[in-house]
Amino acid sequence: MRYSSGQHQYNQFRQMTGCSMSNFRRLMLPERVSSDSLAKATAQTCLSLRAQRSNSSC
DSSP: OOOOOOOHHHHHHHHSSOOOOOHHHHHHSSSOOOOOHHHHHHHHHHHHHHHHHHHHHH
């Protein structure tokens, strides 16, 4: 079995999909979230839930 060079495979991929492999990967993989922004979002959610509970008439 003969394998083509990496450059040949790259060119075939680009011809078939219309984008580079790295751009295709970026489109297919979800964006990563830093731990700092995750902690900030979690803290904001907790604060808003506490505020909703304190404002409820139950």
